[in-house]
Amino acid sequence: MEKGVPMYLVTVLLFALACSLASAFDPSPLQDFCVATKDSDEFVNGKFCNNPKDAKADDFFFSGLDKPGISVARIDFAPYGLNPPHTHPRGTEVIVVLEGTLYVGFVTSNTDNRLFTKVLNKGDVFVFPIGLIHFQWNMGNTDALIFAGLSSQNPGVITIANAVFGANPPINPDVLTKAFQVDKNVINYLEQQFK
Amino acid sequence: MEKGVPMYLVTVLLFALACSLASAFDPSPLQDFCVATKDSDEFVNGKFCNNPKDAKADDFFFSGLDKPGISVARIDFAPYGLNPPHTHPRGTEVIVVLEGTLYVGFVTSNTDNRLFTKVLNKGDVFVFPIGLIHFQWNMGNTDALIFAGLSSQNPGVITIANAVFGANPPINPDVLTKAFQVDKNVINYLEQQFK
Amino acid sequence: MEKGVPMYLVTVLLFALACSLASAFDPSPLQDFCVATKDSDEFVNGKFCNNPKDAKADDFFFSGLDKPGISVARIDFAPYGLNPPHTHPRGTEVIVVLEGTLYVGFVTSNTDNRLFTKVLNKGDVFVFPIGLIHFQWNMGNTDALIFAGLSSQNPGVITIANAVFGANPPINPDVLTKAFQVDKNVINYLEQQFK
Amino acid sequence: MEKGVPMYLVTVLLFALACSLASAFDPSPLQDFCVATKDSDEFVNGKFCNNPKDAKADDFFFSGLDKPGISVARIDFAPYGLNPPHTHPRGTEVIVVLEGTLYVGFVTSNTDNRLFTKVLNKGDVFVFPIGLIHFQWNMGNTDALIFAGLSSQNPGVITIANAVFGANPPINPDVLTKAFQVDKNVINYLEQQFK
Amino acid sequence: MEKGVPMYLVTVLLFALACSLASAFDPSPLQDFCVATKDSDEFVNGKFCNNPKDAKADDFFFSGLDKPGISVARIDFAPYGLNPPHTHPRGTEVIVVLEGTLYVGFVTSNTDNRLFTKVLNKGDVFVFPIGLIHFQWNMGNTDALIFAGLSSQNPGVITIANAVFGANPPINPDVLTKAFQVDKNVINYLEQQFK
Amino acid sequence: MEKGVPMYLVTVLLFALACSLASAFDPSPLQDFCVATKDSDEFVNGKFCNNPKDAKADDFFFSGLDKPGISVARIDFAPYGLNPPHTHPRGTEVIVVLEGTLYVGFVTSNTDNRLFTKVLNKGDVFVFPIGLIHFQWNMGNTDALIFAGLSSQNPGVITIANAVFGANPPINPDVLTKAFQVDKNVINYLEQQFK
Known part of the structure; x- marks a missing residue:
């Protein structure tokens, strides 16, 4: 069907609680909150935060709050x-x-x-x-x-089918043929679905 | 109004993800999961888990899973x-x-x-x-x-009004009178709402 | 009395172990120590540290040590x-x-x-x-x-009386009147103590 | 080939650093070490430890040490x-x-x-x-x-092929057919390799 | 002098915040508190807690509170x-x-x-x-x-002199002689101070 | 001998998994990975990461991966x-x-x-x-x-002999003499081995 x-x-x-570009981590906070800066060109673990004095309610709304965990x-x-x-x-x-x-x-x-x-x-x-x-x-x-x-x-999120058969570049077909214990044609067929 | x-x-x-009686903590798990035993009389930090071999889908349903974080x-x-x-x-x-x-x-x-x-x-x-x-x-x-x-x-959850004016036994009225800087009658009136 | x-x-x-401006977190350290820079204009989770070669004993004295936990x-x-x-x-x-x-x-x-x-x-x-x-x-x-x-x-630190009755701007009196289940005059009286 | x-x-x-039956977690230790008891019938998060006075060097050898992280x-x-x-x-x-x-x-x-x-x-x-x-x-x-x-x-360890095509009982073939976007015969063929 | x-x-x-016999860990708590039982013969990571209903103020006084961190x-x-x-x-x-x-x-x-x-x-x-x-x-x-x-x-606490020269049994003198690069007589002299 | x-x-x-200059910590990651930048002059807790789009396999090879734990x-x-x-x-x-x-x-x-x-x-x-x-x-x-x-x-790594007898500047000989309970000549002799 x-x-x-x-x-x-x-x-x-997924409500994007963290900026997608910056690398960050999930520890215990040391301030009431850290509002991540949106316009930074830097990639930093432990993001740059705005000055807490400049925070406004919209920063907690669909949400710029850094590291809510x-x-x-x-x-x-x-x-x-x-x-x-x-x-x-x-x-x-x-x-x-x-x-x-x-x-x-x-x-x-x-x-x-x-x-x-x-x-x-x-x-x-x-x-x-x-x-x-x-x-x-x-x-x-x-x-x-x-x-x-x-x-x-x-x-x-790792969707199994996409990660295994739709990786970019593709995983070596010999690896997949052996891993799934099937004919290489089957692997080729599977990989074609995720191109 | x-x-x-x-x-x-x-x-x-609140979907009760942990048994209310047992004390437990939020660290990183070391097994795929731990289904907390429901019928234990002991109070233990780090709960007793059922044998993983005995787990069934209902254990993850409204939910007996211990420590999902x-x-x-x-x-x-x-x-x-x-x-x-x-x-x-x-x-x-x-x-x-x-x-x-x-x-x-x-x-x-x-x-x-x-x-x-x-x-x-x-x-x-x-x-x-x-x-x-x-x-x-x-x-x-x-x-x-x-x-x-x-x-x-x-x-x-700590509801402020209940914890401050409805504690059991009540917080010493002298403490509250000084803390809220009002006449003791006001504190008495407030405490009466939470008896 | x-x-x-x-x-x-x-x-x-409170002995100020961390600079008040920078946002920081409490994880496990990866170096012997990190002495936070004092003069940075940036707000960063995970502070800038001084070059460890430049550390001196005074950095551990009333104390610039970052993240002692x-x-x-x-x-x-x-x-x-x-x-x-x-x-x-x-x-x-x-x-x-x-x-x-x-x-x-x-x-x-x-x-x-x-x-x-x-x-x-x-x-x-x-x-x-x-x-x-x-x-x-x-x-x-x-x-x-x-x-x-x-x-x-x-x-x-959150002093209850100040946060509830002295917030800036004040919490809507209707919210407090309902929460504390008292006449609005009482809420007004309480709020006046924390202006 | x-x-x-x-x-x-x-x-x-895999050098088995933890007993396979007991559920355990990876927090920071509070003692020098905890040697997990081997003969317990209980399943407990946070294992039972032997009395530290009874520890011996063999407990650290192929290794009974609980929670080394x-x-x-x-x-x-x-x-x-x-x-x-x-x-x-x-x-x-x-x-x-x-x-x-x-x-x-x-x-x-x-x-x-x-x-x-x-x-x-x-x-x-x-x-x-x-x-x-x-x-x-x-x-x-x-x-x-x-x-x-x-x-x-x-x-x-989760071996993808085994978890997806060799689960016990098998994942509903309709789910896999849709997920991998192939004919149901292909899914059947794949599942047969992992029975 | x-x-x-x-x-x-x-x-x-050292104010003994945890029972000395039980192995325990420092994670985030999941209850308001856990008062460790004092009379247990078991050694358990993640201690047994008393029923929270039975807690009394003395449990927080010189202090039976488990895992304050x-x-x-x-x-x-x-x-x-x-x-x-x-x-x-x-x-x-x-x-x-x-x-x-x-x-x-x-x-x-x-x-x-x-x-x-x-x-x-x-x-x-x-x-x-x-x-x-x-x-x-x-x-x-x-x-x-x-x-x-x-x-x-x-x-x-590890007092260096005691751990190195007063271990029980003593560390092999050849190990210490080589480590401290001195004559074995010096090592013997040092070890005698910590017997 | x-x-x-x-x-x-x-x-x-020691395979240098982290750049030696940057201060960093061991929390849970929030991205698939963070490749630390190698050429930064800044000292930052929570390193600067390269743009994930620019990552290449060599970043995981003798290894630029930040915070593998x-x-x-x-x-x-x-x-x-x-x-x-x-x-x-x-x-x-x-x-x-x-x-x-x-x-x-x-x-x-x-x-x-x-x-x-x-x-x-x-x-x-x-x-x-x-x-x-x-x-x-x-x-x-x-x-x-x-x-x-x-x-x-x-x-x-703290090599005991080096840290105690080879610190720079040396630990006050009175401290070591009292700590090791030996004649000051012995402390001098020990300190000479680590100059």
Whole structure:
């Protein structure tokens, strides 16, 4: 049934709590807040902050606050929309279902690669531990809506299919052929989907 | 206009990510996850975990996962409902407005005790830094709804009025009279509201 | 008896371990030390350090050391002097009584808003957990002296009365009237004490 | 050329610095060391430690020390052996090449899914940032040997192919078909390799 | 002048903020506080806490509070008393001089093994960075008194002379002879002082 | 037997994961990585990073990656070579023996100053807890080789003999005479070895 379904069924709207260019870290704060400067050309770990005297309420609104240690994302699903298998290298995720019915799951690490799945309805909450591969799938023919909290303001996202078969430049096909233990034609076919 | 409005206009539904009895901490995890045991009589920092082999998907659902480092709360406001001035001693808060129009604010520490306020509409996001006093007020005559992410699974809540004038046993009235620099009758009147 | 007692009975002398202008954080150090530059115009998380080759003993003396993760404060009390209810948004406090007799207390979070109090004499030690509202009151007619250690070099101080009734600009009186459940005249009276 | 090469060409010998059953975390230690008890039936975050008086040198030898915050792994490669694309959900990895020539690489997160690769010879060092997908491949027809340090004593390993196509129970084929944008036959073929 | 001066001139009174038997760690708290149980026979990282309902003010008094992340010490010096070269493996130290005049110093790591010294008088504050070798010496013929704050409730103390020449059992004399590049007789002489 | 053995028997090759000039810290990262700029004249906690778009594989190769939270060292021992008693003020160390037979040990803190020793052979692993004094000695008449992982990219090294008897300027001989409880001639003799 997912045939013909366009790719961007899932809209992830991560509220950008940190400027995307500057490298920063998640320690304990030493001031009430640090409003990151927006117009700096420098890349600095530990961002430049504006003079606290110059802070204004808008700095906390969709939000220039540096290092809150947390971020929130709104994820909209079209009917049968999928947020495909991915990991957040730097954050645990907690989701709350606002609308719709979702089938969600995650796989543990190599200890046993177990799959945990659950059908979630409105009001349900589910947790995806840091770094584990997980997915969310709208099972119904209506829109679905979830909110996600992540334990870092820049948790990162690695969509498995894109990172493995759509890397730029591509990963050596010999590596992938051996890793997935299939014929090289299959790898070529997979890589063509992510060009 | 808030006269006659009943007290419990604001429903805060904190999704209980950690058992309330056990003491726990927010470090980096060393396993994929730890599902806290629910039936222990012991109070232990660093909870007892179930055998990972016995974990099941429901353990991640409204959620037994120990130490995710994050929690989410749904906050419902009746018309003109107020989430009164409070602090979270152990967490920064990020909110997202889903319905309604809210007037929100926080006050910085003694450096200057500045008040930052903002009127938020649907889709707006705002950040309240850790430990600072803040409030959210539904300005409209319709219900309002926000979701909050907090940077700890047990951030704590201290409602200022309740902690200061409704402590149990009460704080010595001489302390409060001097602290608020008013007549002792005023302190008595305030304390009576929180008995 | 506190009538007519002037306001600044309590002298808190926080040894300024970090420059007040620069935003900084409390992680684990990667060098023996970082002496923050004093004359920078920039606001930066993760301060500029002087060249370690240029460090001198005075840099560790009343103290330019960046990020020691700790600070100490000397607090002098006049007879019947009060350090009024306040919180440290970013630090746990340990005090040691050197002279005098103090009545101290703190209130737990909303779980039960319990008040814990104790009369402390010379040599006694007491702990105020991070973010909780607490106070110290000199019960005697002689001076008192305590030393406090705080688990951050910039723990912050929020004096409740000042932040709530003396914010700048003032918090909307409707918010405070509802929060403290009293007549608006009482709120006006309280706010006038902190102008 | 990798045809006919048996699967387990890569021997990863992770020196087990923590007991595998107990849940534990990576904070700062408060004692000189904590030797975890080996024979406990309890699962506890924050392990039981032996009485420090009973510690002996063997406790630090292949190593019972709890929470060292670090682990080391020896990885042996047969000729053309591959350590296939994988992530460590809880650790950054640093490797040192002792013997042989390796082709290594990692892919950044969804920002751009860029592939970084490098040919490493004896004495070379390379870093794989936390949570990113990476691989190491012995390019030569002789054995290769590397040592890896990881920034946690239980960094975890998720081999992408196994977690995605070999989860137990399998991930719903509709999810994988949509995620990899290929015919369901291809997914079935891939899943059969990991049964 | 220090000839004939008895050894225990320096009294370090570390206020014991954590039970000495239990292994514990310094993360962020998840409850308002955890009062460690005193009578447990178990050694556990992450201590057993008493039921918070059973806490009383005395638990915060000379102090049963678990994991405050900080400790304070009172150090009394007889005339010409020395707190000999030592390190704190798990804490930065800040001192405040209350009485007397002290000559203090610390040595940086192998980068250059530089000595930083300072004469401190009443009211002076000095910082000793984590893990560096330092000492405090009462230069005068009157008593001296300092208070120290340390950035862990169990920072540890390693007195260099005792650890190197008074270890139990002794370090192999060949190791010490080579390390200090002196005749073995000198090592034997030194070791005899610490038996 | 160690007579006549030249000093630099032990070659510690610490792979320099961080630029030596810039001050930096070990928190959790907020980006995939931060490649520190090499040519900056500024000293900054939280280094300047290059624009991530400009990163190349060589940045991860002997390694410009900022804040990996870990470092590795190769240590080569001549026959009977000694890595003399030292501490790492900011890191726990794990070693793996690749060649030779080593006698290793560490001393606990003042609780009891106990010495833990072990003879290690090829393949053995041993852990030295953060901040404790330890040593490694090649017992045999052949070369030995170990790899060490350290839980910080800048753990620091303090060689006890050098820091105590070779500080620059020298520690006051009265301090050392009293600390080691020996004749001042012995201190002078020791200090002469480290000039």
